Every structure is written in C-alpha cells, then in structure tokens.
Amino acid sequence: MRQIGADRYHDKHPFHRRLHGGDCTPDEVRAWVINRWMYQSRIPMKDAAFLSRVEDPQLRRIWRSRIEDHDGGVTEGGGIRRWLALARAVGLDPDYVASGRGAMPATRFAVDTYVRFVRDMPLLDAVAASLTEMFAPAIHAQRIEGLLAHYDFADDAALSYFRNRLTEAPKDVAFGLNWVLDYADTLEKQDAAAAALSFKTDVLWAQLDALWHGYVEGHIPPGAWRPGEGLAP
Helix, strand or coil: HHHHHHHCCCCHHHHHHHHHHHCCCCHHHHHHHHHHHHHHHHHHHHHHHHHCCCHHHHHHHHHHHHHHHHHCCCCCCCCHHHHHHHHCCCCCHHHHHHHHCCCCHHHHHHHHHHHHHHCCCCHHHHHHHHHHHHCCHHHHHHHHHHHHHHHCCCCCCHHHEEEEEEEHHHHHHHHHHHHHHCCCCCHHHHHCCCCCCCHHHHHHHHHHHHHHHHHHCCCCCCCCCCCCEEEEE
C-alpha cells in the first residue's frame, strides 16, 4: 500500500511542483482552488454514503468523525468552511466557489466517480480507497511551506485547512489502515484493497491533469471558470 503511494500519489504531479514552487499565476491558483473545492465538498457526502451501508455501530461511530471534520458545527464550520476562507484569500467570491459552477467537466467526472465507488463497492474497497490520506500530511506540509514562501495571500487564516489536516489525517489513517489490514485476510482481498488505493490515486491525478490542460496550457473547457469571473466583491 505504501509503495502505491510512493509510485502514484499526486504530490509528483507537475502542477503541484509548479504551485509549491511559486510558479503558478494568480489565476492558476484560483482555478486550483475552484476545482479542488468540488473534491473537498464531496468528501463528507461520500462518507455519508459509506455510513449508510455500515451495519456495525462501532464502525459508524468512528467513521462519522470524518464528516464532522469537514462539515464542522453550525457556528465554527469545518474543513469546507476553511477551504472557502482560502477562496476568499485568493480573491474569489466564496459563494461562487461553493456553487460549483466553475468546476471543469473532468473534475466533476473524477469526483463523482469516487463518490459512486465508495457508495457501490465492498466496504473493504471503500476504506482502502481513503488511504491516500497516508500520504497527505507530507504534501500539506510542503504546501504550507511553499505557499507561505511565494504567495502574498498566504497566511494562517488562508492556510488553516491544511494545518488542520496535519492532525486530522493521521487519526483517520491509523484506524483505516488497521481496519484494512484486519479484514484483507485473503490474497484476493489484499489485491482488491491495493487496486482500490490505486484507483483513488488515479482520481486525484486526473483532476490535476485536467487543471494543467485547462489553465497552464490554456485549453479551458466550455462551462468552466474563466479568469475574471467569480471574483470577490
């Protein structure tokens, strides 16, 4: 499982190197924030779909904290609200970002495919797919360092999403990895778990491929955000 991350995790994508190295234009950063929002907003939805299939109360108790991490309470919000704070920091109208109108078609397809995977596949596959979180703290740390070093918008408030995930993600990984190791007790199940994790790395990579094609190479698809739209009032 760890070798899959070493080989396939999206920290190796050239867009992340461009972003963390300070080479993205302001509009490329905005395009990333808009499209990544589509993924962030669907995380609690895929976790709710997962919970709807779980008969074990103990598994439900543990898993539901993932929804709480992203949705938060009524007043303080959670990861989703922190992502919208990043949107405002880069000059976007948070309401525009939250509407999802600016997301590229490829982003929607990739994210919706992941939600359907978690909803429809065996629970083991669904949990294994979440284990890209094993590799997330390293990329969050790189992102915090790179954004603070290179972009004027970056401050503690704008980057609060990533700082919180440094402590939230390891908690989720500790449970999810142990659960997979316990239940993947045949070679067939182990292969399925590995395939599920590979699938999830493909979902993440495909989103960045689309972002690169659309905004670095300049092939913005119909209906996607265009520079100048959705800016903060």
